[in-house]
Amino acid sequence: MVELAAAVLIATGTLFFIAGTVGLLRFPDIFCRLHALTKADGLGLALIALGAALLAGTPGAVFRIVLIWFFVATASATCGHLVARYARQSGAGGGAP
Amino acid sequence: MTPDLIYGLTGIAVFGIGLVGALCAQDRLRRVLALKLCSVGAGFLLVVGAWREPPATPDPVPHALVITGIVVMVSATAVALALIRRLQTLEATDER
Amino acid sequence: MTDPLMIFDLLLALAIVALAVASLSVRDLFSMIVLFIIFGLLSALAWVRLSAPDVALAEAAIGTGVTGALLLKTLHHLRYVSGTLGQQTALGVTPVAPVPMGIILANAGFCGLITLGLLVAFLGAPATGPGFDALVAEAMPQSGVEHPVTGVLLNFRAYDTLMEVVVLLAAVIAVWQIERGLSDAPAPVMGEVWQGFARLALPAIVVVGTYLLWVGAEAPGGAFQGGAVLAAVGLLLLLTRAYIPQPAHRGVARGAFVLGTAAFALVAILVAGGGRVAFEYPLEHAKTLILLIEGVVTLSIAVTLAALFHGREPVALSEGGRHDT
Numbered sequence: 001m002v003e004l005a006a007a008v009l010i011a012t013g014t015l016f017f018i019a020g021t022v023g024l025l026r027f028p029d030i031f032c033r034l035h036a037l038t039k040a041d042g043l044g045l046a047l048i049a050l051g052a053a054l055l056a057g058t059p060g061a062v063f064r065i066v067l068i069w070f071f072v073a074t075a076s077a078t079c080g081h082l083v084a085r086y087a088r089q090s091g092a093g094g095g096a097p
Numbered sequence: 098m099t100p101d102l103i104y105g106l107t108g109i110a111v112f113g114i115g116l117v118g119a120l121c122a123q124d125r126l127r128r129v130l131a132l133k134l135c136s137v138g139a140g141f142l143l144v145v146g147a148w149r150e151p152p153a154t155p156d157p158v159p160h161a162l163v164i165t166g167i168v169v170m171v172s173a174t175a176v177a178l179a180l181i182r183r184l185q186t187l188e189a190t191d192e193r
Numbered sequence: 194m195t196d197p198l199m200i201f202d203l204l205l206a207l208a209i210v211a212l213a214v215a216s217l218s219v220r221d222l223f224s225m226i227v228l229f230i231i232f233g234l235l236s237a238l239a240w241v242r243l244s245a246p247d248v249a250l251a252e253a254a255i256g257t258g259v260t261g262a263l264l265l266k267t268l269h270h271l272r273y274v275s276g277t278l279g280q281q282t283a284l285g286v287t288p289v290a291p292v293p294m295g296i297i298l299a300n301a302g303f304c305g306l307i308t309l310g311l312l313v314a315f316l317g318a319p320a321t322g323p324g325f326d327a328l329v330a331e332a333m334p335q336s337g338v339e340h341p342v343t344g345v346l347l348n349f350r351a352y353d354t355l356m357e358v359v360v361l362l363a364a365v366i367a368v369w370q371i372e373r374g375l376s377d378a379p380a381p382v383m384g385e386v387w388q389g390f391a392r393l394a395l396p397a398i399v400v401v402g403t404y405l406l407w408v409g410a411e412a413p414g415g416a417f418q419g420g421a422v423l424a425a426v427g428l429l430l431l432l433t434r435a436y437i438p439q440p441a442h443r444g445v446a447r448g449a450f451v452l453g454t455a456a457f458a459l460v461a462i463l464v465a466g467g468g469r470v471a472f473e474y475p476l477e478h479a480k481t482l483i484l485l486i487e488g489v490v491t492l493s494i495a496v497t498l499a500a501l502f503h504g505r506e507p508v509a510l511s512e513g514g515r516h517d518t
Binding site: 098100101103104105106107109110111112113114115116117118120121122123124125126127129130131133134136137140141142144145146147148149151153154155156157158160161162163164165167168169170171172173174175176178179180181182183185186189 | 199202203206209210213214216217222225226229232233236239240242243244245247248251252255256259260263264267268270271274275285291292297300301303304305307308311312315321322324325326329341342344345346350353354357360361363364365367368371372415417494498501504
Binding site for chain 3: 067071074075078081082085090
């Protein structure tokens with residue numbers, strides 16, 4: 001039962017990652033691509049972490065998975081901000097203000 | 098087809114690609130990167146040699162050798178990159 | 194393992210080879226480094242599949258993380274010196290006298306022959322050899338730790354590990370000789386979001402690095418992995434310009450570089466009293482000695498890797514500096 005729920009969560013998370021990758025490949029502009037990546041991959045990571053936490057054996061492992069999710073989410077948000085800032089400063093992507 | 102066969106072939110392929118890049122690329126940074134690819138390929142072969150079928154634990158001595166190799170490779174890469182930076186600065190001042 | 198994981202193995206192997214080819218064929222140098230970092234992460238994943246978690250940790254932290262940071266910093270410096278910082282793509286500099294295509298093809302042919310020879314040797318080798326696992330397993334109770342790789346690294350083959358620390362020391366000595374003084378390349382301005390992230394991440398990095406060092410006695414981890422994670426603290430401080438290396442701090446830096454090698458060598462020689470050879474730790478003190486060596490070596494590795502990233506000796510060059518001919 002728990003394995004079924006974890007499998008559903010991980011599969012849904014993978015779907016979000018696929019959506020983010022399709023956005024990365026198909027969107028025309030760096031800002032659109034960043035939007036697809038940070039939103040879809042963030043949600044996909046949360047779902048996969050939730051599924052992995054359901055399958056984890058000990059509370060220590062669950063705590064580590066939550067820590068990993070927290071730091072990867074913060075790091076990816078920071079990197080998204082840095083990439084967008086660099087793109088805006090170097091004038092790429094249509095010159096949005 | 099066991100994992101060690103798949104990853105052993107991968108390691109040889111990566112080593113070959115790195116060797117071609119190290120000898121045939123024109124740019125200095127690319128050649129240093131290709132040598133790092135060679136080192137990762139060699140690491141694959143060592144770890145594949147240490148792998149045993151799943152109930153048994155792998156042989157720890159090649160793991161220690163690969164860890165040592167990774168640290169030595171980062172030291173060599175750092176020296177190579179410092180030399181590349183210095184060469185670039187000297188060439189730029191020579192042109193002026 | 195079971196069949197579905199074999200499909201995963203095949204896909205991962207294909208991705209690794211494709212990334213290796215791609216990283217050497219793109220024109221833009223920045224893309225090349227990014228593809229190399231992804232290649233490193235995927236090969237760390239492959240090493241987890243091969244039951245080598247310590248090697249995977251070391252590759253992800255040192256081989257991909259620190260090497261990627263070194264490459265990016267070098268690329269920034271190269272673009273600054275060649276004046277191409279403002280351009281969108283980072284193209285390499287072709288040498289004045291490029292190698293003729295015939296020689297390149299001959300080189301590629303020889304590399305192909307070498308790879309073919311390796312392939313024949315690999316496929317013809319016996320599937321499993323005797324290996325060292327039986328010997329290590331029966332000697333582990335005497336090593337003082339429970340994790341086999343740590344026992345091999347710091348007890349059974351401690352001489353190799355001492356030489357590895359010496360190689361790091363030699364690298365920082367060489368880099369400090371090659372590049373001296375203050376760099377002219379402008380530091381990238383990182384912004385407030387990055388500063389906030391660094392403030393959040395820095396204590397966590399210290400805790401994770403110390404944990405990796407401590408847990409190496411009974412689980413995958415150890416001095417090199419912990420030292421590389423702690424080097425990230427140094428990299429963060431250098432990137433946010435919270436610490437700018439001063440000429441006055443060189444003595445402390447030199448002490449930190451030598452500390453690991455000196456402590457390791459001292460412990461190894463001093464246990465050779467009382468009828469033992471060097472590197473033969475007494476059985477009841479083995480765990481303490483190993484932890485002591487690991488702690489000091491971790492500190493030394495962290496400072497050395499951060500100094501390799503900074504890449505220059507912080508020397509105040511004199512006003513009318515001599516020009517090398």
